[in-house]
Amino acid sequence: MASAEIRQIRRRIKSVESTIKITRAMELIATARIGKAQQRVAQAKPYTEKMNDVIRNIGAATGSIKHPLLEQREIKTVGVLVVTSDRGLAGGYNSSVIRLAEQAVAAHHAAGKEVRLYTVGAKALAYFRYRKHQIRHQWLAVTDTPTYADARGIANIILDEYASGRVDAVESYTTEYISALTQTAIEWPVLPITPPEAVEGAAAAATGYEFEPSAEEILDRLLPRYLEGSVFGMLLEASASEHAARRRAMKAATENAEELTRLLTREANQARQAEITTEISEIVGGAEALSNG
Numbered sequence: 001m002a003s004a005e006i007r008q009i010r011r012r013i014k015s016v017e018s019t020i021k022i023t024r025a026m027e028l029i030a031t032a033r034i035g036k037a038q039q040r041v042a043q044a045k046p047y048t049e050k051m052n053d054v055i056r057n058i059g060a061a062t063g064s065i066k067h068p069l070l071e072q073r074e075i076k077t078v079g080v081l082v083v084t085s086d087r088g089l090a091g092g093y094n095s096s097v098i099r100l101a102e103q104a105v106a107a108h109h110a111a112g113k114e115v116r117l118y119t120v121g122a123k124a125l126a127y128f129r130y131r132k133h134q135i136r137h138q139w140l141a142v143t144d145t146p147t148y149a150d151a152r153g154i155a156n157i158i159l160d161e162y163a164s165g166r167v168d169a170v171e172s173y174t175t176e177y178i179s180a181l182t183q184t185a186i187e188w189p190v191l192p193i194t195p196p197e198a199v200e201g202a203a204a205a206a207t208g209y210e211f212e213p214s215a216e217e218i219l220d221r222l223l224p225r226y227l228e229g230s231v232f233g234m235l236l237e238a239s240a241s242e243h244a245a246r247r248r249a250m251k252a253a254t255e256n257a258e259e260l261t262r263l264l265t266r267e268a269n270q271a272r273q274a275e276i277t278t279e280i281s282e283i284v285g286g287a288e289a290l291s292n293g
Contacts, residue, residue, distance in 0.1 A: 005271050009271065012264055030246040070194075070223075072192060075113060076113060077114040078114070079158065079161055079170035080104060080171060081118045081171070081173070082097065082172075085242045086141055090249055091246070097185045099185075104171070116136045116166065119138045120138075120142055142235065146238075151231040154231050159227060175241035188234050193230075
């Protein structure tokens with residue numbers, strides 16, 4: 001009986017050790033990808049900041065900024081973009097974003113607004129499709145290593161929905177990368193575009209600018225690119241957050257598996273010790289019986 005118990009425990013130990021190899025490998029992969037994702041986030045920020053400067057200068061030079069993409073409409077239909085990962089094993093990364101988006105959808109419905117749902121990542125698609133939500137557009141295989149072409153594709157669909165009047169505003173629910181240990185699910189406003197706030201001295205700096213063609217034509221070309229850059233930055237932050245969350249989850253899984261291995265090894269040693277004690281007792285009892293006979 002004891003030998004069977006020991007064999008079962010040793011089989012469990014081998015299974016857990018195999019799991020440790022997998023989780024440790026995934027942790028190392030995620031660690032390697034975090035560095036690249038962080039670098040891409042940092043490289044994308046100067047582009048967005050320069051875009052903000054140009055839009056701010058146009059506004060200061062013309063006295064105001066007027067464009068359909070900046071116009072605040074009466075909101076009857078809201079576009080909701082949910083950004084998650086395609087793969088799991090990332091702790092609460094996906095669930096926190098989905099929970100926030102689901103609360104927003106429920107709030108819009110309660111306020112009498114229609115919702116058009118867009119999903120990035122297989123996890124959001126599966127979750128909302130299972131709950132019978134109609135998905136207007138979906139994008140897969142994007143968040144692991146997003147490219148600017150991915151951002152342009154998403155931005156073009158959203159821009160078309162907004163320009164055609166099918167939605168009056170678009171908001172995104174994604175994850176903000178703060179550090180390797182902290183990632184926060186947030187609402188990321190997409191459309192209408194919020195003009196950058198003027199900074200002190202911007203008006204004086206803008207007086208030296210001459211616009212060719214006109215400022216309005218520049219905005220027509222610039223704002224769609226600004227939207228693409230904003231979506232690209234959102235995807236990069238989501239990607240960095242995903243890899244950080246997966247590394248943390250795999251590290252915790254590895255530590256838990258190692259602790260379970262130690263407990264099972266101790267249990268196997270105790271069972272083996274009990275088996276040896278029983279065998280010794282049987283030998284001693286047999287010897288005494290023979291001597292008494």
